[in-house]
Amino acid sequence: MKRAGFTTVWLPVALLLPQLMIIAIFFYWPAAWAVQSSFYLQDPFGFGSTFVGVENYTDLMTNIEYAKVARFTLIYTALVTFFSLALALLLAVKADAVIKGAKSYRTLLMWVYAIAPPVAGFLGLMFFDQRNGPLTEMFQFFGWDFRLGADYNSTATAMVIVAVWKQIPVNFIFFLSGLQSIPKSVREAALIDNRSASGRFWDVTFPLLAPTAFFLLIINITYALFDTFGIIDTLVRSEPGNNPVTLVYKVFVDGFRGNDLGGSSAQSVILMILVLALTVFQFRLIERRIHYT
Amino acid sequence: MADMTHTGALSPTAPRPRKPIKLRHIVDHAVLIAGALFMVFPVALVLMTTSFEDVDIVKNGLQVGLEGKMLENFEAAMFEASGFSKSITGTKMLINSLILGFGFAIGKIAISMMAAYAIVYFRLRFATFAFWIIFTTLLLPLEVRILPSYEAIQSLGLANTYTGLIVPLIASATGTFFFRQFFRSIPEELVEAARIDGAGPVKFFIDILVPLSKTMIAAIFIIMFVYGWNQYLWPTLITTDESMFTLVRGIKQIVQVLGQTGAMIPEYGKALALSLIAMIPPVAIVIFFQSWFVKGLTESDK
Numbered sequence: 330m331k332r333a334g335f336t337t338v339w340l341p342v343a344l345l346l347p348q349l350m351i352i353a354i355f356f357y358w359p360a361a362w363a364v365q366s367s368f369y370l371q372d373p374f375g376f377g378s379t380f381v382g383v384e385n386y387t388d389l390m391t392n393i394e395y396a397k398v399a400r401f402t403l404i405y406t407a408l409v410t411f412f413s414l415a416l417a418l419l420l421a422v423k424a425d426a427v428i429k430g431a432k433s434y435r436t437l438l439m440w441v442y443a444i445a446p447p448v449a450g451f452l453g454l455m456f457f458d459q460r461n462g463p464l465t466e467m468f469q470f471f472g473w474d475f476r477l478g479a480d481y482n483s484t485a486t487a488m489v490i491v492a493v494w495k496q497i498p499v500n501f502i503f504f505l506s507g508l509q510s511i512p513k514s515v516r517e518a519a520l521i522d523n524r525s526a527s528g529r530f531w532d533v534t535f536p537l538l539a540p541t542a543f544f545l546l547i548i549n550i551t552y553a554l555f556d557t558f559g560i561i562d563t564l565v566r567s568e569p570g571n572n573p574v575t576l577v578y579k580v581f582v583d584g585f586r587g588n589d590l591g592g593s594s595a596q597s598v599i600l601m602i603l604v605l606a607l608t609v610f611q612f613r614l615i616e617r618r619i620h621y622t
Numbered sequence: 623m624a625d626m627t628h629t630g631a632l633s634p635t636a637p638r639p640r641k642p643i644k645l646r647h648i649v650d651h652a653v654l655i656a657g658a659l660f661m662v663f664p665v666a667l668v669l670m671t672t673s674f675e676d677v678d679i680v681k682n683g684l685q686v687g688l689e690g691k692m693l694e695n696f697e698a699a700m701f702e703a704s705g706f707s708k709s710i711t712g713t714k715m716l717i718n719s720l721i722l723g724f725g726f727a728i729g730k731i732a733i734s735m736m737a738a739y740a741i742v743y744f745r746l747r748f749a750t751f752a753f754w755i756i757f758t759t760l761l762l763p764l765e766v767r768i769l770p771s772y773e774a775i776q777s778l779g780l781a782n783t784y785t786g787l788i789v790p791l792i793a794s795a796t797g798t799f800f801f802r803q804f805f806r807s808i809p810e811e812l813v814e815a816a817r818i819d820g821a822g823p824v825k826f827f828i829d830i831l832v833p834l835s836k837t838m839i840a841a842i843f844i845i846m847f848v849y850g851w852n853q854y855l856w857p858t859l860i861t862t863d864e865s866m867f868t869l870v871r872g873i874k875q876i877v878q879v880l881g882q883t884g885a886m887i888p889e890y891g892k893a894l895a896l897s898l899i900a901m902i903p904p905v906a907i908v909i910f911f912q913s914w915f916v917k918g919l920t921e922s923d924k
Contacts, residue, residue, distance in 0.1 A: 334813070335823040336743040341740035345752055348798060349738040354778075355793035356759045359770030366770075420657040423650045428632075430651075436909060439916075443904035444665075445852035445870045451877060452664050455671075462685030470795050497661070499919070506920045525645065555765045559854040563759035563873060566881045577765050581855070584769040591768055600766040608761050 363597045371590035385595035397543030402575045406553040412493045413549060425508040441500035450563030453491035484572045487564055492557045500545055507541035547611040576600060672895045679890035697890035699899060710864045712896055719868040725788040726850030727843050734797030739827055742805040756795045772859050775782055782863040804838050841918030844911050848904040869900035
């Protein structure tokens with residue numbers, strides 16, 4: 330709050346009201362509802378529900394299917410985060426180094442940001458088509474019997490590739506803006522001290538980029554967990570079957586297809602706790618960043 | 623200057639090249655061109671394929687080259703009714719997408735600017751409390767509370783309405799947080815001066831704060847428009863009536879229709895054209911307003 334703030338009372342209340350009402354109806358109520366119904370077992374035909382305590386949670390913990398989905402989510406998130414960060418960093422470093430055509434490269438590398446995940450997934454569907462997808466043919470040329478939608482590992486690979494493709498632009502933009510905020514004097518000093526370019530990168534540039542990288546790490550984990558829903562849904566054609574899916578996708582499938590409200594809500598609550606932990610972690614990092622830079 | 627050269631990888635044992643700068647430049651450009659191709663080629667290939675006959679696409683998949691069917695396919699995508707009930711055209715979906723994109727961006731900016739103004743510029747006892755109530759919403763994406771949100775919309779009778787489509791998406795604090803940060807960076811003297819000159823809070827907001835925030839509003843508008851346009855899960859749940867479909871929601875329909883094995887030849891050309899139409903507006907905005915977009919992205923997420 331500004332020290333010299335206005336003292337009117339009714340106006341700020343009126344200004345806050347729309348936002349507070351929307352989040353009360355569409356945020357707090359649903360969130361509370363999810364927590365509550367995670368303790369109930371819903372009748373599949375809609376005839377009431379019974380309180381079952383933490384049974385929905387203990388069921389999940391012993392559920393082999395859920396463990397499998399959780400394991401896949403972990404691997405998927407790690408792969409998507411690693412590859413999209415690594416490729417974007419490489420491209421950002423190069424885009425920062427060149428002078429000729431720098432602007433065109435920047436545009437060409439960032440525009441995919443605007444493509445919706447399911448649209449990216451649809452392109453993936455064409456590229457990994459079982460009969461004549463160019464990437465399917467490439468994998469088959471190398472001796473891998475790639476079958477999207479029929480083979481677990483094939484589908485998982487396609488999901489990772491499409492998700493990485495879609496995420497490179499965001500990471501690229503942040504890395505590039507991080508690189509460009511490194512003062513010229515620092516770069517020149519590094520140039521004198523260290524003749525090897527890769528040495529300069531790992532000793533000087535990379536540590537200076539670390540705050541950006543940590544921040545992006547969280548962004549990418551969140552992306553892989555939540556925002557890739559559209560990619561997964563299109564790649565499995567909304568019929569997961571035996572294909573790999575992520576935790577968020579399972580919340581959706583169990584809640585809307587399986588009508589398992591209690592189980593789905595318990596999964597939601599687990600995800601909420603996960604996001605909460607990630608966010609707390611992120612804030613501590615940001616605090617550190619403000620302190621030391 | 624900072625550089626992660628891979629010259630070492632190219633000649634692992636050789637000493638540093640005589641003209642390091644030149645070779646390094648070649649490697650830099652080669653990596654960037656490869657990266658640019660990786661990003662552009664998939665979409666370019668889809669665009670080329672829309673110029674082929676459906677029979678060709680069914681038989682050979684995506685193709686390099688240029689045939690004469692492109693205009694026809696785009697026309698069909700825009701004006702020919704599709705879907706299970708044959709009640710929606712690409713044009714109608716485009717309009718719905720625009721309503722969602724603009725409605726979401728404008729609604730979000732208006733609501734969050736008002737809230738941020740109230741939190742930053744008024745001596746309000748519960749300002750901090752209100753801030754935390756709003757701020758907590760940053761923690762939970764819509765995806766994790768999707769089922770109860772859906773129930774809430776259903777019980778309010780807002781399914782298949784633009785209100786039901788747009789308003790729940792606004793229920794997060796990204797915009798409020800962003801404007802709060804920005805308002806706090808505006809010098810304190812400004813509001814003091816305005817008060818001495820006799821400007822009330824409404825006048826100060828409209829005549830001083832909004833004009834000062836113009837660039838910020840533009841930047842955040844681009845991010846929000848793209849975000850709204852690209853929504854998938856929520857529109858999928860909340861719009862069951864085909865005439866309410868957005869282009870991105872329509873992709874699901876396309877995927878399902880193409881997946882069916884029937885006697886008819888699947889309309890691949892039209893489907894691919896429609897997927898391109900779904901990209902064009904947000905992509906165009908991001909490219910044309912690139913500097914605002916980058917500013918909005920890098921500053922809003924901090």
